[in-house]
Amino acid sequence: MKNAFIVLVGLFGLILPAQSAPTSLPGIRLNDLRLLPVQSGGRVKPFDEFARETLLAMTGSRTFGSFDPSEMLVSMMVDPKGWADEKIIRISVPEVNQQLLLEPGRKMFSPNELLGSNAFLQYAEGIRSGGKSGEQVTGTGINVVSGKKDPRGEELRRVVDRVERFQAIVTGALWSLTPPGGTDTDAPWKTFAEGMVTSSPQVVAAGAMLKCYLDRDAECFQAKAASLRSSVEQAVPAFQSFEGKLKGEVWYNRLRPFLQAMILYLAAGLFWLFASQHAFPRMMAKFLTFSAVFLHVLGFALRSYVAERPPVTNMYESIIWVSLGVMVFSFLLYRKNRQVVLMSTASFLAGLALFAGDAAPLVMDPTIRPLVPVLRSNYWLTIHVLTITLSYGAFMLAMGISNVSLFQFLKISKSGESPEISQRIALLNQLSYRSLMFGTVLLAAGTILGGVWADYSWGRFWGWDPKEVWALIALLAYMAVLHGRYAGWVGRFAFPLWTVICFSTVVMAWYGVNFVLGAGLHSYGFSTGGQAFVASFLLAQTAFCLLVAGVHKKGARAPTAEA
C-alpha cells in the first residue's frame, strides 16, 4: 500500500498532462532541504550543492528563472512533463547543433526537443555503447597517453549527459538519499528510485515532501522536509563528522564569497585611482580592499574546510589562490613604498582574475570534487602547488605593474618626458623587479618541490613532463630577463616590455599545458575551453606591446633626427 503510494507520487507528473510552465511555490522555505545530506560525485554533500551542480551541469548557468536550485530539482521530480518542455539543456558548441540537425545559433533546448530528435537518440546510443571504459583506471598518470582534443565530440558527450541527468532526476535515479546502514562511510547509498522498491523510510519521507509540493502547500513541505532531513541524518554513519561541513558548504554556496570579493576589488581599484589626491577615496579604497581580502580569505578557508584540502587542484581554484597571491605581494610592496598605483593595479588584477574564474563555470568547474589518487597527499599538494601558483601571483602583479610602466612611455610620446614621469617609471620598474624576485624564488622552489614530490611518489625527480617543462621555461625566461638587466642590456623600457612578454610563458604553464597541449602526466587537470578568452588576452597584450614599442622607437629616433 505504502509502496504503491510512493510510486504514485514519484510518477505523478508522468501521468498528469502538462498544463503550464512550472512556477516557484510562494512562501517556500528551503533551509532543511538545502542541508539534507546526499551522496553524489564520490562524497556526501548537502542537497543544495547537489542541486546547484545538477543545474549547472544541465543549463550551463548558475540560476534558472526565479527558482532556487534545490526547489527546481523538487519541482522537476513533481512535474517532469512541464520541465521536459522547458529550455534547460545547453549546447555551447555550434557544430553540435549542426550535427544534431537542430536550429543553428540557439543555445538552450528542452529535453523533449532533443529526445524527439532521431539524430540525438542515435548519438546518445553510440556514446552509451562506446562507453568511457576505464577512463581513470590509472590515475597515477604514469602511462603515457596522448589524447587529441575534440571540442565537438566532447560537447556532444556533455549534451547527452545533460539529457540523461534530467531523466535521472525525474526518475529519482540520481538522488542517493538512503545510507546503507552500518559503519562503512564509503558504501554507496541507495537512490530514490532503488529505495522505492524497498520503501526505505527516507524515500517515504521524501515522497511525503514531494506530495506537499505537488499540493502547493509550503507549510506542509517545510515540515516534511525537516522530517526527511532528520531521517537521513540519523542513518548516515558518523554524521557528526559531516554536520559542520554540510552547513559550511551551504553557507559557502549562498554567500558566494569570491563573487563579492570580485565586486569589492573592482570598486577598490577605482577608488585607488583617486587615492593619491584625496583622503576620502583613500579611506574608501582601503576599506573596500580589506573587506575584499577578508571575504577572499574567508571563502578560501571555507572551501578548504569543506573539501578537506587546500583548494588548488583545478583551474578555478588556482585562480582564487593566484589572485589572493597578487594581493599578498601588493601588500608586501605597499608597506615599503606606499604607492597607490600598486594597489589599484593589484585590486583590478585580482578583481579581473576572479571575474574570469567566475565567468565560465562550464570551462572552469567550480564544484568540489574528490581528488584522483596521485594528488591525495595533503602535505605535498599544499606545499608544491601553493608555492608554484603563488609565484604566478607575483608574476601577474609584475605583469600588471609593467603594463602601467609601459603606459607611461605612451604618455611620454604624447606630451614629452618630464622628471616626474621618469621617476615614476623608475619606481614602477623597481616594484615590478621586486615582484619578479618573489616570483622567481617561489617558482624555482615550487618546481623543485614538484620534483621532490614526483621523486617521492613516482620515483623520478625530473621527467621532462610538459607541465614541469613549462614551469622551467617560465623560470628560464625570467632568468634571461634578470640576467640581461644585471648586464645592463635590458633597460628601463625593455625591462617592463620583457616582463610583460614573459608572462605569456606563465599563461602557458598555468593554462596552456592543461587546456591547449593536453599532454603529459598532469592529465588530471586537463580540460577544454576558454581558448578564445585567453587568446584575446594574449593578442591584446601583444598589440599593446607592439604599439608602445613602435611609439617608443619613433620617440627615440626623433630627437636624433632633430639634432
Place this chain on the structure above:
Amino acid sequence: MRESLKRVLERVWGILISLKLAVLVIASLALTLSVATILESLHDSKTAQYFVYRAPWFYGLLGLLGLNILAVALSRLPWKRKHTPFLMAHAGILMILTGSWITYRDGLDGSLQVSEGEMNSAVELDQHVLVMKEGEDVRTVPFDWMPASVAEGFKGREFPEFGIRVDQFIPDAEARVHFVEVPATAAEKSAPAVQIKILGAPMGGAPEFWLWAGDAGWSSQKLGPARFLIRKEARSDLDLMATDSGEARFDFVATRDGGLSFESTSVRGEKKKGKIDLSRLKAGSPPLILEPGWRMPIRIQLRAFLANSANRTDYAPVKVKPQGMGTAIPQPAIRISLTENPESKLWLGLGDRADFTGRDGIRRLIGYYPKRVVLPFGIQLDRFDLKHNPGTMDPASYSSYVRVVDQIRKPGSGEELPVHHITMNEPLESKGYTFYQASYIPDVPRPVTTILSVNHDPGRGLKYWGSILLILGSISLYLVKVVQRKRTVEVTS
C-alpha cells in the same frame, strides 16, 4: 704560436664567462623546450624524448650551461664573502646538473609487475633489446625505439653476431593476421583460405576479411543478416547445418582437386551453386565478382584463394591511436630476415620470439623484448588493494602489500618476512631501490596484478643538496640586494 694559442684560449675563456653566453644559452634552452612540448602534444612523449630530451645536442646545451656557470664562478676567484649568495645559487645549479647526469648514467628507472601470491625480480626498462639464444648461450643487443618519421627512412641494420638483419621498424604497431600458401607437406597446420570483400553491404563500407578452414575444416563469419563460410569438400555434413531463420548463407567449398566452388542460400531457402573459375584470379584480370542471388543487393568479390595456407602475423602502423587511460598502448614491432637468406621475412612484436634453424643446422631463438634488469632480491605480492570513491567506480586509492624476499624461493615461503604496504604516496625503500605504486592491470572481479615502478638513483643526494643551495642562494641574493639598497639610501641621505 704559443702566443696565438694563448690568445685563442683567452678569447674562449672570455666567451665562457660572459653574461651574453649565459643569456643566449638560457634563451635557447627555453625556446628548445617549448618546441619539445609542442612536439609531445602533436605526437607523444617518446618522440619528444627522441628528438630533444635524450638527443646528444640537448645534453651538449645543458653541458654548455654548466660550463658557463662554472667558468663564471671561477672567474670571480679569489672569492670574497660578498660572493657567497651568488656562489651558492650557481653551485646549486651545477650540482643539480651533475646529479641529473649521474642519474642518467648510473640510475635505474623501470617497472616491475607482480601478481598476488607470486614473486618477481625482473625489472623492465623503457629500452628494447634483441635477444639471441643458441643452446645455453644467450646474447643481448640493444635495439632502440625511434619515431615514425625516422623509422620511414630506416635503411635496416645488420646484426652479424646473430646472423640477422632488421629490415623495418614500426613504432606503434598493431598485429594483423594474413595467410600465405605453404607446401602441403609443410609441418605446420595448413588449410584452404579465401580473402573476400563484401560489396554493397548495408552498413556502408566494404568489409574485407579472410576465411580460413583451419582446425575443424571450416569456419564462418556473420555479417549482418548474411553468413559467409569456407569448408573443405569433405565436410559435406555442413550442408545440413541449419541456418538461423532470416539468415542468408554463402559457402565456399574447397574441392579435393584443389578447386573452388560455391553454394548460396537465400533467406527464403533459394539455392544457387556454381564452380569458380580460378584462372580469373590471376593478376591483371578484372575483379572476380560473385552474385549470391539474394534479395539484398550484396555481391562478393573474391580477392584470393589459397588451397593450402597457413596463418602469419604481420604488423602495420596503427591508424588511430587509442585515447584515454587504461586502453592498450600500441607496441613497436620489427621485421627481421636472415643474413644467409634475405627472402626469409618475419615480424616480431615487442615481447615476441621466434626460432629458426640455419644452414648449419643449429637451432636458434631470437626475441624482441624490453630490456630487463634482475634485482638481487625478489618482490612478493601478498595482496593488491583498490578502493573507490564512495558510490562511484572511480579509484580513490590503490596499494600493494608486499614482502621483500632475499633469494629466489618458492612463492609463499616468506611467511616470516615483514609485510610492507606500498601506497600512492608511500613508497618502499629497500637495499638502495625504491618501489612505488604506479599502476595495476584491470581485471574482473578485482585486479590482482600490481605494477610497481622501481627506482635506483645515485644522483639523488646531489640533486637535493643542489636544490637547497639554489633556493637559499637566490633568496640571499635578493636579501643582499635589499640590504645594499638600504645602505646606499642611508649613505646618500
